[in-house]
Amino acid sequence: MTIQSDRARDALLDAAEELFARNGIDAVSNRRIVEHAGAANHSAIAYHFGGREGLLRALVERHHDEMARRRRELTEQLGETPNIHELVTTRLRPLIELLDSLPKPSWRAQFMSQISAVPSAVEVAKEVIGDADLPDDLRFINGAVDGIPEGVLRGRAYLLGSMVVGVCADQEAKMNEDANKGSWEQVGRFLIDAAAGMLGAPVTDPDGAVRYPSVPLL
Structure with missing residues (x-):
């Protein structure tokens, strides 16, 4: 991955972790995560993680x-x-x-x-x-x-x-x-x-x- 791609991925992880923490996992849509991360592409989660389960997996794996x-x-x-x-x-x-x-x-x-x-x-x-x-x-x-x-x-x-x-x-x-x-x-x-x-x-x-x-x- 490029540095820009890594930053975009980290931004999505940061946004998802915050929104999940504050609102609950089921209450937050992928679109909301993407918007909170400041990404323009609404398919960014699918691109970087393969989908919502991949995003959750990456969050659990984090640290x-x-x-x-x-x-x-x-x-x-x-x-x-x-x-x-x-x-x-x-x-x-x-x-x-x-x-x-x-x-x-x-x-x-x-x-x-x-x-x-x-x-x-x-x-x-x-x-x-x-x-x-x-x-x-x-x-x-x-x-x-x-x-x-x-x-x-x-x-x-x-x-x-x-x-x-x-x-x-x-x-x-x-x-x-x-x-x-x-x-x-x-x-x-x-x-x-x-x-x-x-x-x-x-x-x-x-x-x-x-x-x-x-x-x-x-």
């Missing part, structure tokens, strides 16, 4: 490789017997660092929050990120949490995914409005502490874990 590399870096820095807090940090800190690095206003967390409300978007997220990510991470965590069955960890990870995305979306919206004086660093520390506490909490009923399809957004 994924960058976060995956950062997670690998943090994982390689772990000692031989990392604790649950350190393991959770390798998973969540790259997300917080990404959100902190984005230009303001930003829409990434709010877009992520909208994905779970649209089944087609959830399927795209699963295809892009892959269900294998979550079980591997849970088995990794399981080695550091005595007495926590994998099924319970899966259920807790589902709850944590929703919690983290929801908190980050709310924080991002407040920061966009300049209504919150907190920092992403503070939010990250709070979420990591909370996630580590939930994952390592005592289990009173191993068979009573919630069982939901994983939504690999983190």
Whole structure:
């Protein structure tokens, strides 16, 4: 692609992420995205992404490789017997660092929050990120949490995914409005502490874990 084509593609991604974040994925038409991006060609989404599903896929993929590399870096820095807090940090800190690095206003967390409300978007997220990510991470965590069955960890990870995305979306919206004086660093520390506490909490009923399809957004 040419530099001009790359810029046009990025402009469409920026426009779609903002409109999806603010209005919901199903409420925004392709034409509206193109107009918000300042493009004259109303078939620009088909040209650059092959259609709406390709656009969604590109949005989900956005920053994924960058976060995956950062997670690998943090994982390689772990000692031989990392604790649950350190393991959770390798998973969540790259997300917080990404959100902190984005230009303001930003829409990434709010877009992520909208994905779970649209089944087609959830399927795209699963295809892009892959269900294998979550079980591997849970088995990794399981080695550091005595007495926590994998099924319970899966259920807790589902709850944590929703919690983290929801908190980050709310924080991002407040920061966009300049209504919150907190920092992403503070939010990250709070979420990591909370996630580590939930994952390592005592289990009173191993068979009573919630069982939901994983939504690999983190």
